[in-house]
């Protein structure tokens with residue numbers, strides 16, 4: 101007998117038919133003699149709709165009250181799913197985050213799981229119940245409801261799998277696994293059988309949108325093997341685990357991130373400490389910087405350009421404009437949001453030369469200009485014109501996979 105954690109995303113429980121479909125998947129695994137703990141998200145677009153509702157009453161609602169509201173989405177879906185399982189004739193119990201023992205930090209809307217007191221879940225499993233847990237939520241030291249941030253149910257599932265030492269953690273979603281590129285945009289994208297935590301983490305952060313990146317971090321930390329698979333189609337999914345050398349793919353995927361803005365500061369003083377001062381100003385405002393380039397100094401001046409998340413672009417410009425003492429009176433600050441970051445990710449890059457140049461060749465063949473480049477051991481990213489983004493992904497994907 102094994103302990104299996106199954107997580108179902110919002111689209112997998114969007115309506116009654118899908119709830120029964122999920123109930124069938126769960127009871128099938130239960131019938132095979134397994135202990136089953138299920139984590140569910142709110143149905144369909146419920147979370148977005150609750151946010152809209154909140155904004156229509158008070159756009160500046162406190163994060164505490166937002167968490168109180170948003171956690172209701174998962175409260176509904178666990179109860180409905182449990183009712184469907186009852187209807188199929190199986191023993192089941194639904195639990196909210198606090199009932200399932202999720203203790204979190206106190207930061208509303210971005211809480212982190214501190215520990216899970218698993219006694220209640222264990223007691224229910226001992227009674228042979230299927231346990232349905234509300235994802236995305238917990239309780240803080242003030243006994244208030246907290247949420248883990250958007251997409252947090254993946255993290256709830258991995259956390260339970262870690263705390264209970266589960267044998268398997270399945271993440272059911274509306275795609276069949278992790279692909280070498282977005283299959284809706286790149287028709288010959290292929291499903292990966294296996295991908296390493298590090299590669300998945302890069303892809304998750306780059307906007308591949310199959311798994312929340314914190315859940316992958318946690319799976320890596322506690323060595324929880326994940327299986328990403330479709331709730332709508334019966335087929336094997338993608339395994340996310342620590343990779344052995346033999347399995348290292350040269351390239352595991354091409355990802356696109358349009359949520360970027362490029363900020364250029366033209367003509368700053370070419371002096372020691374300038375980069376330090378500029379980036380600590382941004383860090384103090386919690387503005388994460390990604391790609392950075394600095395030009396060679398000329399006549400006592402240089403240029404610095406960097407990228408930030410699109411939503412942080414205006415704030416970054418404001419911070420810099422407010423600190424003329426740092427950037428100099430004559431420097432120009434320019435923001436460009438018509439950019440996209442295209443990345444290739446692959447653990448095999450570490451030991452193979454020429455991967456970056458193959459990517460650049462694909463872009464050259466497609467006559468797409470590169471504005472910025474950055475690399476890590478398992479990733480090469482370029483910044484290009486947003487209008488070229490889809491074409492770039494296809495060109496790069498063909499070069500590596502056709």
Ligand code: ASP
Nearest residue numbers: 141147236250251252253
């Ligand atoms: N319902 C929450 C959200 O939409 C959590 C989740 O889906 O993982 O962000």
Ligand code: MG
Nearest residue numbers: 110141142147
């Ligand atoms: Mg959701």
